[in-house]
Amino acid sequence: MTQSQVGEWYRGYLACLNEKRFGDLAEFVHDPVVHNDRTLAVAEFQDLLRRDAAEIPDLYYEIERLVIDGEEVACRIRFDCTPTSFRGLPSTNRPISFVEHVFYQYRNGRIAQIWSMIDMDAIRDQLSTAQ
Numbered sequence: 001m002t003q004s005q006v007g008e009w010y011r012g013y014l015a016c017l018n019e020k021r022f023g024d025l026a027e028f029v030h031d032p033v034v035h036n037d038r039t040l041a042v043a044e045f046q047d048l049l050r051r052d053a054a055e056i057p058d059l060y061y062e063i064e065r066l067v068i069d070g071e072e073v074a075c076r077i078r079f080d081c082t083p084t085s086f087r088g089l090p091s092t093n094r095p096i097s098f099v100e101h102v103f104y105q106y107r108n109g110r111i112a113q114i115w116s117m118i119d120m121d122a123i124r125d126q127l128s129t130a131q
Helices: 003-018 022-027 042-055 120-129
Strands: 029-035 038-040 062-069 072-081 096-107 110-118
Touching (some): 003 022, 003 062, 003 096, 022 042, 029 042, 038 042, 096 120
Antiparallel strands (some): 062 072, 096 110
16 A cells, blocks of 8 residues: 555544444454554444444544554544543533544554554543533
8 A cells, every 4th residue: 555545544544433434444444453452353443432432422533643654654633522421531511622642553454553542631631620
């Protein structure tokens, strides 16, 4: 794959997430996929993403920075959203902003490995001050 193709596929993957087409993830992600050193079947990965979408109904993945090097992708994703809950944190029903730094390794045109770090401190700070 060329870097241009990898970029197109990656943007397609984020469109799939933004449109909540979780059933289409197998087009973009290997089965199994390694997410933060955990090997997950595509169905398990779908469940993880569905949980996030249920907790944050207006979840939208917005590319802030994107770097592609061969079949490796690095992205800083910005989220401006209103969680009803988030990974055990209390709901405030107020908007928050946070970023995710994520690295992907493609293999044969699909995402094979994902390393993701979400700024949980920023989320906690906003949820605690929003009350």
